[in-house]
Amino acid sequence: MDTGTGAAPETVRATLLGAWPGADPVVAARDMVSGLGSPHLPVLPELPARGPGSDAVGRSAGLLEELAVDLQPHGWRLVPEPGMDHRRAVSALSTDRHALTDIAGEAGLELDDLALRVRGPMSLAADLWLTGGERSLSDYGARRDVAQSLTAGLAAQVRSMRAQTGASRLTVIVDEPRAAAILSGTLPTASGYRTVRSIPRTEVRAAWTALAQAVIDAGASSVVLAPGRSGAGEAWPWTDLALLASESLPSASSPSSPSASGPVPEPMSALALPLVPLEGPGSDASCWDIVAGWTEAGRHIVFRLPEPGPAGDRDHRPYRDTAVGIARTWERIGLDPARLAQLVLAAPDQSGATRLTANRTLEATVAAAEQLDRIRQDGGLA
Template identity: 70%
Template structure:
């Protein structure tokens, strides 16, 4: 419950608190087990090589379902005890392609290798995630709920870069049409269930992956709803604003680690009234990043300082250099790095630093730029 309390206190409006993820609790709380517990009419168990699809749910499956249910209840209880109204909430799940890549068939291969299994996983996840969205909104009273579809294996799946069980071959690449349809299915399911935002977070690891960030962004644009306005299916309610966003790692425009094509993606998405989520690096990586050093040299001895200091200004400088309207900075969301392995103190420090950087960037937007 302490994780829920820290997140609700640190990420009040206008920031987005997240439903806590605590993988250190053990099997069932890791990203794959947690998402697999949402599957409807499909069951899993845990084997030495990972999570496996099985005919009937057993102890591992029940543990995964219980952990996620506990997290929902804990957040609700903390909010109630503290008198906090949960206006906004963000929930992260593993997307259908990465889930199929990490779930194994009874015969020993990845479920990704079987067309029928991929279809069943995507449809089951869509149904289970829709129920999850409804349960969260009902229990927490969240007015706005954003779902992040985390697809760390996206480029590998599309490039045919994932090894088979033997390790001697790779799973055949999937057609973009199938990946697009799976993403569209999930996005529509969560929006129809009452979510007010959808964020697609495709990933690249690099080795053997032919798909670039530009390729992934184009496919995401095809898969996600084209309009940020949508009405709730079957409710008769008036149209409400929906958030459609793409998540990308934050990189500089020039110099070490630069990627100008990624900034072209940012420009295209924000000018099309879509949001971009920049994933901040870890505190250690941030101290070594040219994003921060470009403005204020990082001081490793300043342990209590903001490891992201200078990043907000650097983003605004890049914004001006590529000719974007400063008002569009409001389309940016900064996401704190994964803190699941961090200590309680370090996690809270990282959250505070990310919040301070986001608020710095918003002040620059309100001032009309850097001037």
């Protein structure tokens, strides 16, 4: 991905699209810095095992401006005033940021590239509850307030992270795991007997656009949108989600806002998709149609790699066939091998793994990205 004070390296890169095991932010930061060194994309670690406030919803809710939350047995709830749970979420994110900065400083490394993953405005509204017991998504005013509050708070966080870490290129990953359910109207209400009415695509697009523009104006160089499909009955396929993302994110040719210090490089936008085969079991050719369209338009694709299989022998290497598989499909659909540099390979969520397994998965992801980049440099498969 891109830019900040200069273009990102023209290479296939690796990153993490999910949480990390353990509860020690210093240990997690050390794993990120050592495992995803340049030219790859380290991520501010998420540690749900640390407890309330470090889970995906609580961590993102802690970014809200002028809205407060607390934790109830059924989940995070919007409340009039911040209490202990809200303060814990804010403190945990600050601790994570300080830990990563300190570890990088101790290692003498500059964090030129850094990524921050947050729950997107629609999915956050789906996972926050009103005092009356329903999802805030079900109330137009509440979900509007959540979207606006998250947009303002995330922009402030981008400015803080850039100032503290010195990252010249900051990528914001907007995770919308409930996107298809929200647009399809299949998300269950609190009772489970009904579903929340589908949210109009115009409203979803407006929320995504506002958030993307706000973080770019705050200094982010890249925005990755990760829309999700999770259940049966979701009538929104990947192609429709990609189209909505395309309408919501800045195009590769869009100029950025002017800066008093000089011209600002144009922002980059990327779409996160699951890596699936073109044919055979688990295949989805529509995902590859999206990849072709996005890369030819100058945009980036983040491939979320599947969970690695269990180690069956001493020579087991996760993702050892991934690079060749992607390159073969790339050739079959007629894409220029040079465009492989627009790919980022992302290790999946590791929160349920041991630290040893998580680091091995991250190492395998980096190895796959580097192998794929060698194929790119060779002009494709021989």
